[in-house]
Amino acid sequence: MFKVKVVEMMVLALFVSVGCVLILYMFQGFLVQLGATGLFVFMLLFYVRRKWEEDDRLKMASIMKDAPIAIMIVKEHKIVNLNQKALNLLMGSKKRVIRGKDVTEFISFSNNQLTKVSGETVDVELQKASEGLQEKNHTFVLFIKDLQQDKEKEALIQHYEQLSVLGELAAGIAHEIRNPITSLKGFLQLIETDHSNSSSKSYTKIMLSEIERINLIVSELLVLGKPKELNKNKHHFFEIIQLVVTLTKTQAIIYNIEIKFNFDPSLKHVNIYCDDNKLKQVFINIIRNAIEAMKKEGTIVIDVTQVNDRLKVAFIDEGKGIPKEKMESIGKQFFTTKENGTGLGLMISNHIIKEHNGNMTMESEEGKGTKVFIELPINS
Ligand SMILES: Nc1ncnc2c1ncn2[C@@H]1O[C@H](COP(=O)(O)OP(=O)(O)OP(=O)(O)O)[C@@H](O)[C@H]1O
Numbered sequence: 001m002f003k004v005k006v007v008e009m010m011v012l013a014l015f016v017s018v019g020c021v022l023i024l025y026m027f028q029g030f031l032v033q034l035g036a037t038g039l040f041v042f043m044l045l046f047y048v049r050r051k052w053e054e055d056d057r058l059k060m061a062s063i064m065k066d067a068p069i070a071i072m073i074v075k076e077h078k079i080v081n082l083n084q085k086a087l088n089l090l091m092g093s094k095k096r097v098i099r100g101k102d103v104t105e106f107i108s109f110s111n112n113q114l115t116k117v118s119g120e121t122v123d124v125e126l127q128k129a130s131e132g133l134q135e136k137n138h139t140f141v142l143f144i145k146d147l148q149q150d151k152e153k154e155a156l157i158q159h160y161e162q163l164s165v166l167g168e169l170a171a172g173i174a175h176e177i178r179n180p181i182t183s184l185k186g187f188l189q190l191i192e193t194d195h196s197n198s199s200s201k202s203y204t205k206i207m208l209s210e211i212e213r214i215n216l217i218v219s220e221l222l223v224l225g226k227p228k229e230l231n232k233n234k235h236h237f238f239e240i241i242q243l244v245v246t247l248t249k250t251q252a253i254i255y256n257i258e259i260k261f262n263f264d265p266s267l268k269h270v271n272i273y274c275d276d277n278k279l280k281q282v283f284i285n286i287i288r289n290a291i292e293a294m295k296k297e298g299t300i301v302i303d304v305t306q307v308n309d310r311l312k313v314a315f316i317d318e319g320k321g322i323p324k325e326k327m328e329s330i331g332k333q334f335f336t337t338k339e340n341g342t343g344l345g346l347m348i349s350n351h352i353i354k355e356h357n358g359n360m361t362m363e364s365e366e367g368k369g370t371k372v373f374i375e376l377p378i379n380s
């Protein structure tokens with residue numbers, strides 16, 4: 001009996017322990033499954049959240065990049081991000097140099113001013129947006145509009161408007177001049193064919209060629225109102241400058257001014273791809289300025305050299321020179337120190353030289369003289 005009970009007990013114990021092991025095993029599997037599922041769900045949520053954050057970050061970056069305005073993101077008074085336009089406005093070299101800095105280092109909210117990295121201040125329009133951001137962290141987006149740029153654009157528009165008005169005016173005047181010139185030319189041609197008066201023939205020839213030049217300038221003025229394509233061709237630079245010297249000599253002689261020409265003979269055949277009449281207009285302007293600055297005996301030197309594939313022309317006069325404080329205004333439209341000057345000569349000259357892919361600069365010393373340098377590409 002006892003033996004049977006022991007066996008029964010042992011079988012029961014075996015059953016219980018197998019059952020326990022089985023239950024534990026089943027229970028463990030469930031835990032493992034639960035854990036694995038939990039881990040999976042957790043990782044999925046983590047991934048989705050990261051993806052959302054990443055998308056938001058990319059959207060934000062692209063909005064900031066494409067925005068037509070300078071943007072800064074400020075958190076607790078520190079600049080945490082800024083776009084390229086803001087960086088350009090600050091003239092800062094790297095974003096990471098600006099990030100983390102106190103916003104008030106660059107922005108004055110009371111004066112609506114921005115201080116560039118160089119220390120220069122400019123007027124700006126500021127707009128703060130903090131809606132939807134963590135207000136308690138003092139986070140806001142700052143939109144900065146450069147008012148300086150607006151002012152420059154406005155000035156440029158005004159400049160072009162003035163030019164177009166001037167063009168119309170010039171065209172009107174040119175039209176009026178053309179009629180008497182035509183009749184003058186007709187009578188001169190009549191005198192020229194009159195063989196009984198041979199002594200005046202040489203004069204009429206000069207007068208006719210001068211009238212031709214006036215006609216040419218008048219035609220230029222007539223088209224000033226409308227923008228005109230340049231009439232560029234290959235020309236010998238030497239011939240252009242020589243003609244200009246011949247024409248301006250008549251005015252120089254009045255003041256006993258000599259126009260000296262330094263020209264390396266090897267440059268005699270150098271070609272320039274240009275509108276020759278426009279270049280003549282430039283050189284006449286410069287030599288006339290030199291004569292008007294001298295108005296007494298002296299020399300104007302025209303020095304021509306070649307540097308690589310460019311011609312360098314220097315017009316050196318011994319005139320009164322330009323005071324330092326006036327130097328900045330020279331070449332701006334309507335700036336003149338002459339009673340009858342228009343203050344357009346240098347501005348138009350500079351424009352023409354630029355149209356020829358050249359460069360024009362000036363140096364001057366008050367009481368000593370002025371040098372005008374012109375650089376033009378050679379057409380070999
Ligand atoms: N060689 C020079 N020496 C001294 N001052 C000069 C010289 N060239 C130009 N300037 C100064 O620059 C100003 C502007 O010259 P610009 O040729 O543009 O106009 P302008 O000579 O005054 O008038 P316009 O050319 O219509 O007769 C002149 O009034 C003069 O003060």
Ligand SMILES: [Mg+2]
Nearest residue numbers: 285289345346
């Ligand atoms: Mg002039």
